Amino acid sequence: MGRRTVSVDSIVQSTRIVLASRPDGAPTTDNFRLEVVSLPELSEGQVLIRVIYLSLDPYMRGRMSTAESYADPVEIDEVMVGGTVGQVVESRHPEFPAGDYVLAYAGWQSHAVVDGRHLRKLDPAAAPLSTAVGVLGMPGFTAYSGLLKIGQPKAGETVVVAAASGPVGSAVGQIAKVKGARAVGIAGGPEKCAYVLEKLGFDAVVDHRAPDFAEQLRAAVPDGIDVYFENVGGAVAAAVLPLLNLYARVPVCGLIAQYNDTAAPEGPDRLPGFFSRVLVKSLTIRGFIQSEFVPEMFADFQRDVAAWIAEGRFAYREDFVEGIENAPSAFIGLLEGRNFGKLVVRVGEEN
Amino acid sequence: MGRRTVSVDSIVQSTRIVLASRPDGAPTTDNFRLEVVSLPELSEGQVLIRVIYLSLDPYMRGRMSTAESYADPVEIDEVMVGGTVGQVVESRHPEFPAGDYVLAYAGWQSHAVVDGRHLRKLDPAAAPLSTAVGVLGMPGFTAYSGLLKIGQPKAGETVVVAAASGPVGSAVGQIAKVKGARAVGIAGGPEKCAYVLEKLGFDAVVDHRAPDFAEQLRAAVPDGIDVYFENVGGAVAAAVLPLLNLYARVPVCGLIAQYNDTAAPEGPDRLPGFFSRVLVKSLTIRGFIQSEFVPEMFADFQRDVAAWIAEGRFAYREDFVEGIENAPSAFIGLLEGRNFGKLVVRVGEEN
Numbered sequence: 001m002g003r004r005t006v007s008v009d010s011i012v013q014s015t016r017i018v019l020a021s022r023p024d025g026a027p028t029t030d031n032f033r034l035e036v037v038s039l040p041e042l043s044e045g046q047v048l049i050r051v052i053y054l055s056l057d058p059y060m061r062g063r064m065s066t067a068e069s070y071a072d073p074v075e076i077d078e079v080m081v082g083g084t085v086g087q088v089v090e091s092r093h094p095e096f097p098a099g100d101y102v103l104a105y106a107g108w109q110s111h112a113v114v115d116g117r118h119l120r121k122l123d124p125a126a127a128p129l130s131t132a133v134g135v136l137g138m139p140g141f142t143a144y145s146g147l148l149k150i151g152q153p154k155a156g157e158t159v160v161v162a163a164a165s166g167p168v169g170s171a172v173g174q175i176a177k178v179k180g181a182r183a184v185g186i187a188g189g190p191e192k193c194a195y196v197l198e199k200l201g202f203d204a205v206v207d208h209r210a211p212d213f214a215e216q217l218r219a220a221v222p223d224g225i226d227v228y229f230e231n232v233g234g235a236v237a238a239a240v241l242p243l244l245n246l247y248a249r250v251p252v253c254g255l256i257a258q259y260n261d262t263a264a265p266e267g268p269d270r271l272p273g274f275f276s277r278v279l280v281k282s283l284t285i286r287g288f289i290q291s292e293f294v295p296e297m298f299a300d301f302q303r304d305v306a307a308w309i310a311e312g313r314f315a316y317r318e319d320f321v322e323g324i325e326n327a328p329s330a331f332i333g334l335l336e337g338r339n340f341g342k343l344v345v346r347v348g349e350e351n
Numbered sequence: 352m353g354r355r356t357v358s359v360d361s362i363v364q365s366t367r368i369v370l371a372s373r374p375d376g377a378p379t380t381d382n383f384r385l386e387v388v389s390l391p392e393l394s395e396g397q398v399l400i401r402v403i404y405l406s407l408d409p410y411m412r413g414r415m416s417t418a419e420s421y422a423d424p425v426e427i428d429e430v431m432v433g434g435t436v437g438q439v440v441e442s443r444h445p446e447f448p449a450g451d452y453v454l455a456y457a458g459w460q461s462h463a464v465v466d467g468r469h470l471r472k473l474d475p476a477a478a479p480l481s482t483a484v485g486v487l488g489m490p491g492f493t494a495y496s497g498l499l500k501i502g503q504p505k506a507g508e509t510v511v512v513a514a515a516s517g518p519v520g521s522a523v524g525q526i527a528k529v530k531g532a533r534a535v536g537i538a539g540g541p542e543k544c545a546y547v548l549e550k551l552g553f554d555a556v557v558d559h560r561a562p563d564f565a566e567q568l569r570a571a572v573p574d575g576i577d578v579y580f581e582n583v584g585g586a587v588a589a590a591v592l593p594l595l596n597l598y599a600r601v602p603v604c605g606l607i608a609q610y611n612d613t614a615a616p617e618g619p620d621r622l623p624g625f626f627s628r629v630l631v632k633s634l635t636i637r638g639f640i641q642s643e644f645v646p647e648m649f650a651d652f653q654r655d656v657a658a659w660i661a662e663g664r665f666a667y668r669e670d671f672v673e674g675i676e677n678a679p680s681a682f683i684g685l686l687e688g689r690n691f692g693k694l695v696v697r698v699g700e701e702n
Contacts, residue, residue: 069631252626253630255623255626264621269620271622272612275609280419282643283638284637285629285635285637287633
């Protein structure tokens with residue numbers, strides 16, 4: 001084999017975060033390593049982008065482990081994956097000239113060489129660029145597709161969602177309201193709870209940190225629960241289960257409360273009791289990844305949510321962290337619920 | 352309050368089985384009591400029927416307990432509930448004259464006064480009368496509706512069902528075959544396994560009593576499992592779960608393996624791991640009671656299954672027990688898997 005032309009003499013360097021080691025339980029900053037690498041020359045069809053916004057999302061915890069999942073794990077010493085908003089710096093793809101803003105899956109790095117086929121053009125005049133990884137992007141679409149396709153809330157029904165101040169939960173509750181359902185949120189701490197009730201317009205909110213959380217939740221859903229949008233698992237799910245009504249629907253998009261588990265928790269074994277509830281209440285439990293519904297629903301999603309925002313019926317909140325070097329600690333905080341709103345790393349300036 | 356006219360001087364007596372006490376774990380014959388009671392005079396709209404066949408089904412275990420379920424429990428000293436085939440002896444309902452054969456929900460007794468509105472007329476020339484509580488009745492329709500509406504097997508997919516020699520499981524596998532899917536049955540013991548393979552035409556069968564059951568099941572589904580029709584729970588479900596494919600569907604109609612559980616089993620707690628599978632594989636879990644689908648599908652069911660039987664594509668087996676007094680021990684045997692085919696008590700002669 002001949003020697004490949006490598007990128008050591010390229011002038012473009014990327015500052016990036018790679019997976020240094022796999023976490024045992026909760027990730028620590030030691031599981032990540034910051035590197036500066038030189039990027040290769042562009043091949044035909046590729047573009048060089050500088051990253052402006054990096055999205056941090058709970059699913060990334062799954063990519064750090066080798067446990068079977070719906071996507072392959074990140075390899076050790078490889079750059080962490082993630083959705084990004086960037087600007088084209090140099091292009092060998094006719095549809096994406098330099099200067100264009102694009103959505104890319106470029107990962108935790110400041111610059112990247114990416115294939116033009118995997119880009120989506122963004123119009124900075126249409127919506128704030130960061131929303132392409134938030135309310136108008138993957139998290140918003142997770143809420144929209146899972147709630148409408150699986151949850152199917154009807155007017156007057158009760159929809160419950162946890163992490164209600166986060167990008168998925170906040171969208172779930174607000175879409176439920178648009179559809180005429182009653183939205184009950186679960187959030188951690190008084191500040192988030194107040195935001196869910198006052199800014200997002202949920203009908204009720206319950207603080208999962210309250211010692212009598214399960215009783216408060218029961219009181220907040222006098223007619224039971226028709227849709228539980230599952231994005232956390234753990235103690236919240238345990239409190240929800242006995243409250244599910246006949247024919248209740250449970251879209252399952254995430255389980256952040258248990259992503260750091262290293263083994264099955266101690267007993268008793270709740271699985272038989274869970275199946276009894278499924279039978280007795282004719283429940284529907286449905287796991288999903290939003291990409292399943294992109295061909296069918298993404299255009300509707302973008303049109304609907306943009307309209308609802310314009311009509312003042314739909315609020316969103318972003319939590320910005322400055323600098324790619326702070327991505328690991330911000331991500332660890334995300335798993336602990338320390339963010340308040342959609343967590344986005346500002347990697348570069350918009351202009 | 353005035354004294355009611357009671358039935359002590361009626362000439363018609365009913366021999367019946369009442370619930371004497373609630374079981375703690377597995378039912379025993381002490382939980383039942385045989386009584387002879389006199390029946391009341393008919394009111395307008397009622398008919399007196401003599402019961403010919405009593406269906407014994409796993410769901411009756413739920414009616415013996417006060418735990419929340421999809422139907423109310425049988426009260427202590429009340430007659431056990433159950434589907435029956437009977438003949439009208441005396442009638443005050445114009446649509447059901449004496450001599451008619453009817454399907455009724457008359458319970459564990461030899462005679463009953465029932466409301467004509469709850470009857471369905473049966474044609475003894477169209478199909479054997481006992482099939483109205485079996486292959487052409489509730490168990491068959493449980494299989495048909497759950498498999499086609501929730502399981503939705505496609506040609507070439509793999510469908511797994513337990514209790515495969517029983518009335519629900521045998522229908523699930525044979526309907527799967529009609530739809531072009533691969534049917535894999537689970538049954539207990541060599542005799543039932545041979546029947547499933549040879550008489551019912553499943554593609555493979557696994558004996559759940561085998562010490563290496565889980566490994567045998569894995570070998571029997573080289574392409575994984577697309578539909579698991581859940582009618583047993585317990586160890587079978589545990590072996591199935593890791594084998595479910597992306598987008599697999601799990602209709603849940605019964606959990607006979609755990610009906611006698613008095614508390615959650617010891618740990619570890621498998622519920623978080625189960626939800627992880629739901630998420631990673633985008634699984635659909637859906638509990639159901641066949642009655643949900645009666646308006647939509649029952650006519651299709653009767654037409655299809657009758658045609659498949661006539662074409663020789665669909666076999667069924669009934670396991671008859673003689674005499675209402677033997678219903679308790681037969682029912683206890685049902686929960687232990689001792690029946691072989693649809694369990695029916697012959698309470699009276701057809702003619």
